[in-house]
Each structure stands twice: as C-alpha cells, then as structure tokens.
Amino acid sequence: MAHVIFFEKPGCRNNTRQKALLAASGHSVEARNLLTHPWTAGELRAFFGDRPVAEWFNRAAPRVKEGEVVPEEMKAEAALAAMLADPLLIRRPLMQVGDRREVGFEADRVHGWIGLAAEQAVPGEACPRKDGHQCGEQA
Structure with missing residues (x-):
C-alpha cells in the first residue's frame, strides 16, 4: 500500500473523510497543513500537472x-x-505518493492511482458544513 502525503485544511470534514477512506484502503496517511506549509511556486505547480x-x-x-x-x-x-x-x-487536498502529485479527491482517479476500498463511501470535494462557516474560510 502507499504512503500518502496529504495536504489538507485542518478541520475540513471532507478532508477528514478522505483521509479515513485512504486509511481504510490500507494506505498510511501523513497529514500536513496546506494553509501553513511554506509553499514555493514550483512545488505547488507540481501538484497541478497538465x-x-x-x-x-x-x-x-x-x-x-x-x-x-x-x-x-x-x-x-x-x-x-x-x-x-x-x-x-x-x-484540496493535495496528495503525493513518491514522485507523483495530484490535486483534488476524484475517487476514480485516486482508485486508479493507488486503489480505494470499494465498500467505502467516497466523499466528494464539496464542503458539507452547516455551522455557518464555509470550507473555504479559515477557521
């Protein structure tokens, strides 16, 4: 199974569910804060591919x-x-396994890349928060 470096917004429910799905699929997940990581343009650009x-x-x-x-x-x-x-x-999320980097959690793409457990519910990218905050907002 894969070791996934997972850049997230801490507290984002979808990111939490996505990490849980990766773990349930047998992957190890190393969560990092996307908002405080010292990004460079080159490092960030590598996640977007074509x-x-x-x-x-x-x-x-x-x-x-x-x-x-x-x-x-x-x-x-x-x-x-x-x-x-x-x-x-x-x-979000930004994910890295080895030299490959991806943006977003598109279940079919992630499954084809590293595999996801078929019996797990797959979270989307839209934020389900109902507490008045948007996932795009800083908590």
Missing part, C-alpha cells in the same frame, strides 16, 4: 465565491502568485 488553471482552485474559497478571483480568467503565473498569497484558493 490540468487547466481553473481546476487548480478551491471553488469554495471566499474570494472565488465573491467573484474577486475568477479561475477561468487566470494565467498560471498569476494563479500561483494568488495561491501563495492566499492558500485558501488552493483546491
């Missing part, structure tokens, strides 16, 4: 929801600069 820039963003981030940041209008360099300044903009 995905379009718009797919790099956390759609629940307040600045995205309010229209201040429009992912579809961003170029890669500007997107990385914005994310380094405001890590809430980064789509």
Whole structure:
C-alpha cells in the first residue's frame, strides 16, 4: 500500500473523510497543513500537472465565491502568485505518493492511482458544513 502525503485544511470534514477512506484502503496517511506549509511556486505547480488553471482552485474559497478571483480568467503565473498569497484558493487536498502529485479527491482517479476500498463511501470535494462557516474560510 502507499504512503500518502496529504495536504489538507485542518478541520475540513471532507478532508477528514478522505483521509479515513485512504486509511481504510490500507494506505498510511501523513497529514500536513496546506494553509501553513511554506509553499514555493514550483512545488505547488507540481501538484497541478497538465490540468487547466481553473481546476487548480478551491471553488469554495471566499474570494472565488465573491467573484474577486475568477479561475477561468487566470494565467498560471498569476494563479500561483494568488495561491501563495492566499492558500485558501488552493483546491484540496493535495496528495503525493513518491514522485507523483495530484490535486483534488476524484475517487476514480485516486482508485486508479493507488486503489480505494470499494465498500467505502467516497466523499466528494464539496464542503458539507452547516455551522455557518464555509470550507473555504479559515477557521
């Protein structure tokens, strides 16, 4: 099984469920705080691969929801600069196994990469919080 370095927003319910699913699938999970990690543009860029820039963003981030940041209008360099300044903009989770890095928790993609237990419920990326906070907000 894989050792997964899992960059999360601490307290995010979906990230908690995603880590539990990885562990139930036999993987070891090393959780790291996405918001406080000392990112460089190059390190962060490696997680996005050949995905379009718009797919790099956390759609629940307040600045995205309010229209201040429009992912579809961003170029890669500007997107990385914005994310380094405001890590809430980064789509979660970021995962690394060996040299491979991925963004987001797309169950089919994760299963094809490292495997997921079929009998486990698969959490999505949308935040289910009902306490008035958005997953994009800093707790």
